[in-house]
Amino acid sequence: MKPGDIAIVGAAETTELGVIPGMSQIQLHADCALNAMRDAGLKLSDIDGIACAGEVPTNVAHYLGLVPKWVDGTAVGGCSFMLHVRHATAAISAGLCKTVLITHGESGKSRIGSLPRSIPPATLQGQFEAPFGVMGPPTMFTIPVLRYLKTYGVTQEQLAMVAVVQREWAAKNPRAMMKEPISVSDVLSSRMIAYPFRLFMCCLVTDGGGALILTSADRAKDFPQKPVYILGTGESVESPMISQMEDFTSSRAFRVAGEQAFESSGIQHADVDHLMIYDAFAHLPIYGLEDLGFVGRGEGAAFIAERNTAPGGKLPLNTNGGGLSYTHTGMYGMFALQETVRQVRGTAPAQVKDVQVAVCHGVGGMFSASGTIVMADRRN
């Protein structure tokens, strides 16, 4: 497999996004899958591979009426879809299947037809984290941050700037849930959730989904949309327990996935025109910028606060508004991928000029997993 051998030829989100009380989780998978098939001009019988997370692939394949020859149910949290893209490129290259559909659907807000959330008490998390009052990501994903702030002398004001800048991008996007401009003082006076994290530093909770269709680049030119080529990919996992993360100031999974993606694509950081970094919380773009090597350790917050990633900046980041302001169903990685595809196609609401190479970086769990995808507008 060489860079650019596989392309994304279909991409779409659910018809509605945000609060969708009239649709169950499995239907959210189907809604975006049907939209992506229309986008690619494909019939059900054209698809012979399925990958998804949140629902097992059996459920989605049966519900849609697919007969897959290749199935991937990798479920490592919100970046599962980056891993699906990576696995699908390998599968198509190996001849296991020809055309793969990847779906995400999650009734994160309305909780219709969704699975219960709980930590089994006999697991290591159940024994060694759950008894100490953790309640979802806001109480776990955030724990490393005071150590990061102290290590690098980063301020809460700089952390707040991540949310401010992303709201500027969201304001350009009609489908973003939050579009009102906010200031650093708005962020720092929003409701305290888990010190030092306030409400505006935490992602939204929404309903929605997205789907991608991948096939061989040799066929991609026959599709109605401009193909988006997969240049390189990377993946890794670390620990399911935030307390056992090796380094509280840097994600090992980010570093491993990012390095593989850059190496396999052959790109340099200076080649990157557009960047997505999964932002479940305000610190993630900071860790991502550093762990992917765009800036040095401890420099990510200042880089964002100095508006390098803002509209007009040299490295446009999270241009849909991100999980903080666009949407966040629970497993947001699919929406980061969708925005990267739109930017490379040239069809994004807040379109960055002439995006040739784009990097899309996802996190799963609480720094537990990671996937990185490099996309481009040409094959090599």
Place this chain on the structure above:
Amino acid sequence: MTERPLPAITPETRHFWEGACSGELRLQKCTACAHVYFPPRPFCPKCASRDVSVVRASGRASLYSYVIHHRAVPGFTPPYSIAVVQLEEGPRMMTNIVEVAQTPEALQLDMPLEVVFEPMSEEISLPLFRPARTAA
């Protein structure tokens, strides 16, 4: 107020929870490479040796990082700290910091701490940490 979720003990973790009930913080140490580790498992996560032993930790630690949670959770009165402490022997673990104000001013990173065990049931005492009263 309903109670906080309690661990369900597994064969590999029984020594830890039995130790906690008797007032001991127990870690494991690899005989082959001397690595001290947590959470429990009957082999060394550094060198894969099965030749490991249970060791008693000093109970001394420092505050590595934390959040102060402001929302209601069964078994807790907000605001309360959810912390990760750095044990003197090397491993880190999640806990709550107790017997101190739950404020950023009172909870300073790297402050010395010591373990206290909070009995929750016949089988479970939870290791919590408070500001150290004795010099390290």
